[in-house]
Amino acid sequence: MRLVVDWDRCEANGVCVKAAPEVFRLDEAEDRLNVLMEEVPSELQEKVERAVRVCPRQALSTREK
Amino acid sequence: MLEQQSHAAGRSADFKPFSSEYTRDPYPALERLRESAPLLYWDEGRCWLVSRYAMVVQLLRDPRFTTDRQAWEFASANPAHTQCPEFVAMNKNGLFSLDQAAHTRVRKLVSPSFTPRATERLRPAVQAIVDEVLSTAEAGETFDVARDFADKIPVRVIGAMLGIPVSYQDKFHHFADAVIQQLLPMLIPPGSIEANFAAIREGIAMIGEIIDDRRKNPIEGDILTSLIQAEELGDRLNKDELMALVSGLIVGGSETTVHLIGFMVLNLLRRPALMEQVKENPELMKGVLEEVLRFDNFGKLGITRYAKEDTEVEGVPIKKGQMMVLLLNSAMRDASAIDMPDAFDPSRESVTSIAFGNGAHFCLGANLARLEGQVAVGTLVARYPEMQLEGEAVFGPHPLIRKLDSLKVRLGPPR
Numbered sequence: 001m002r003l004v005v006d007w008d009r010c011e012a013n014g015v016c017v018k019a020a021p022e023v024f025r026l027d028e029a030e031d032r033l034n035v036l037m038e039e040v041p042s043e044l045q046e047k048v049e050r051a052v053r054v055c056p057r058q059a060l061s062t063r064e065k
Numbered sequence: 066m067l068e069q070q071s072h073a074a075g076r077s078a079d080f081k082p083f084s085s086e087y088t089r090d091p092y093p094a095l096e097r098l099r100e101s102a103p104l105l106y107w108d109e110g111r112c113w114l115v116s117r118y119a120m121v122v123q124l125l126r127d128p129r130f131t132t133d134r135q136a137w138e139f140a141s142a143n144p145a146h147t148q149c150p151e152f153v154a155m156n157k158n159g160l161f162s163l164d165q166a167a168h169t170r171v172r173k174l175v176s177p178s179f180t181p182r183a184t185e186r187l188r189p190a191v192q193a194i195v196d197e198v199l200s201t202a203e204a205g206e207t208f209d210v211a212r213d214f215a216d217k218i219p220v221r222v223i224g225a226m227l228g229i230p231v232s233y234q235d236k237f238h239h240f241a242d243a244v245i246q247q248l249l250p251m252l253i254p255p256g257s258i259e260a261n262f263a264a265i266r267e268g269i270a271m272i273g274e275i276i277d278d279r280r281k282n283p284i285e286g287d288i289l290t291s292l293i294q295a296e297e298l299g300d301r302l303n304k305d306e307l308m309a310l311v312s313g314l315i316v317g318g319s320e321t322t323v324h325l326i327g328f329m330v331l332n333l334l335r336r337p338a339l340m341e342q343v344k345e346n347p348e349l350m351k352g353v354l355e356e357v358l359r360f361d362n363f364g365k366l367g368i369t370r371y372a373k374e375d376t377e378v379e380g381v382p383i384k385k386g387q388m389m390v391l392l393l394n395s396a397m398r399d400a401s402a403i404d405m406p407d408a409f410d411p412s413r414e415s416v417t418s419i420a421f422g423n424g425a426h427f428c429l430g431a432n433l434a435r436l437e438g439q440v441a442v443g444t445l446v447a448r449y450p451e452m453q454l455e456g457e458a459v460f461g462p463h464p465l466i467r468k469l470d471s472l473k474v475r476l477g478p479p480r
Binding site: 008009011012013014026028031056057058 | 126169173176177179180181182183421422423424425427431432
């Protein structure tokens with residue numbers, strides 16, 4: 001599974017960080033989101049799918065490789 | 066089919082959001098909608114009512130629907146077109162009306178100022194405003210949380226954020242209230258329409274003055290100055306968009322958070338055990354805030370979308386231009402999406418909250434509203450731990466908001 005971030009949408013609310021801290025991190029200095037991996041391993045897929053659902057800006061999506 | 070239609074017509078007539086009963090507690094009526102008519106054409110409001118969580122979320126994300134009120138089938142029938150064309154013109158350049166590329170371009174100019182981190186930096190300023198508003202309260206005497214407290218805070222916070230003097234706060238209120246009434250213009254009583262337009266005209270003139278003044282007297286590091294500079298550079302913001310954006314910040318910042326603060330205090334005072342928990346653990350206030358938005362939302366109805374084309378939603382035909390009112394209050398009590406929705410539980414996970422919308426038009430000020438609610442109510446509770454309700458909350462008439470006209474409390478001794 002591949003993670004796609006719409007950077008026009010992301011406003012660093014950080015809700016995804018709570019849902020999947022292994023994948024998302026807030027860059028405190030820059031106040032922007034960092035994505036730690038774009039290829040999502042199977043054990044993290046459920047968490048990433050949750051992050052996609054809870055993003056208040058609908059900035060996240062996934063697609064099959 | 067005929068029978069179904071008459072049945073639905075009956076339900077439409079049964080929906081009475083302007084009754085005092087609904088204002089006090091809209092949730093039984095909303096539950097009836099969810100159960101018997103989750104997608105109902107409401108004749109009086111000339112719109113569809115959407116009451117279930119899944120359908121609300123679907124429509125918030127659905128590209129077949131727009132936030133642009135110009136797309137409404139009755140838009141051109143709004144007397145604003147002839148009587149207040151400056152308002153119509155301004156709306157065309159606002160964040161709800163711009164096309165996707167323009168919306169992204171304009172929103173990005175201000176969104177860095179509204180991230181959780183950026184708003185957190187405003188905490189000392191918000192605290193100072195809350196302290197000052199509260200310092201006018203006399204301990205032991207009756208204090209009106211709605212008029213003496215909630216009403217005064219958000220307008221000062223957005224004013225401080227934009228570097229605008231406190232003397233403008235009444236004008237902000239007046240303008241914001243008039244603009245919010247225009248969200249559902251058919252609900253404005255005919256006798257009040259001219260006064261509504263007059264308030265909007267005054268507000269637009271005020272924004273013009275504020276921008277002109279800041280253009281002459283720029284302030285280092287100031288949001289409004291940076292927007293004016295972006296406009297002067299010409300490629301990222303035009304003059305009409307600048308006016309509409311400043312208007313949006315003032316309207317968004319002046320009104321809704323007032324009701325959030327009032328409803329937070331009301332819900333705490335009605336739950337003495339919860340109040341004790343909050344006093345012991347002030348961090349719980351974050352969950353209280355989310356739960357007040359979910360469980361006892363101050364909105365009577367919800368937010369609007371307009372169909373861009375003839376289409377259908379779950380088999381129901383929707384005509385181009387029809388208005389969909391997404392009942393966020395109802396959706397957040399939907400048992401098919403929320404676990405034990407009728408229990409007030411500040412410890413529940415709030416990540417599924419749609420109180421501030423969802424998607425491209427997610428409330429820009431959500432983090433600021435949260436900060437203001439936490440600081441305002443947290444400070445009130447910490448300073449007056451023995452505060453008690455004095456009589457009943459009084460709700461006033463309002464087309465869209467369960468407006469607390471008065472919430473009298475006995476503050477008790479300050480700490």
